[in-house]
Structure formats: C-alpha cells, structure tokens
Amino acid sequence: MTPSADQARSGPLLLDTHILVWSVDERPRLGADTKRLLNEAARQNRLVVSAITPWEIALLVSKGRLQLDSDVMQWVRNALSRPGVVLIPLEPEIAVASTRLPFEMHPDPADRILVATVRQVGATLVTADGALLGLSKRGYFKALNAER
Secondary structure, three states: OOOOHHHHHHOOEEEOHHHHHHHHOOOOOOOHHHHHHHHHHHHOOOEEEEOHHHHHHHHHHHOOOOOOOOOHHHHHHHHHOOOOEEEEOOOHHHHHHOOOOOOOOOOOHHHHHHHHHHHHHOOEEEEOOHHHHHHHHOOOOEEEEOOO
C-alpha cells in the first residue's frame, strides 16, 4: 500500500534500520524526495524508530556486517537524540502481533517487529528492502521506497 503524499506528510514515518543508518551517516542511497520527507517529519516529531532497531544495529556491528564511526552504544544514543526522533517501545501488543501477521512473511524477527509496529501505530515504513516494499504493494501496510 503506497501512502498518499498527504499520509506521508502527516503521519509517523518509521525508519527501517538501514534507513536510520543511512540518514545519520548521510549515505547517498537515500533519495532526495525521502530526505525532504524525513526532514519535514523531524521538524514535526514524526520520525519514529522501533526499539528493535538498536538491537539490530548492535547485532550487525557484532557480526562485522556494519561499521560505525563510533562505539555502537554511543552511535545509537546519538541517533536517538537527533531532533524529531521518537523511540517506539516494544510493547507486548507489538511483540505478539509480530507472530500473528495476517500474511506470509520471512521469519526475520526485526522485520516482523517493524511491520507489526507500523501496523500498530499507523505509521509508514521508510525502507529500501524489496521484500517489505513488495508486501506493502500488496496492501498489508504503508511503506515508502527510501531510494526515491
């Protein structure tokens, strides 16, 4: 389900883990339109990050799949303290919903929790993950392709 421009400009935007990294580290894969939307959302305190995201970042660093310019804990603290960023806790309803999604999805726990969070809080997922974008196109939740 592709959100309308008004939806993307009014509701919360939940950042997929890689999008948080791209936005903090100013990686070039983040599209110009997406940058503008994220900046607008930040000014309105509508950028949301799931509590699973710090775990996933730390896991990727521990496996050597992600390198940061500082200690992972310090990097996470800095990322979450950016203006307009709101941390969404992993509430029991989100945790349980991630195991009961009404559609087939890969078993990655972080992605399942992100999707359950988006559905629970009525947010739009900002991602470049093709599998998640495909599920969104099938109408299961709202998502934006971050590379645009």
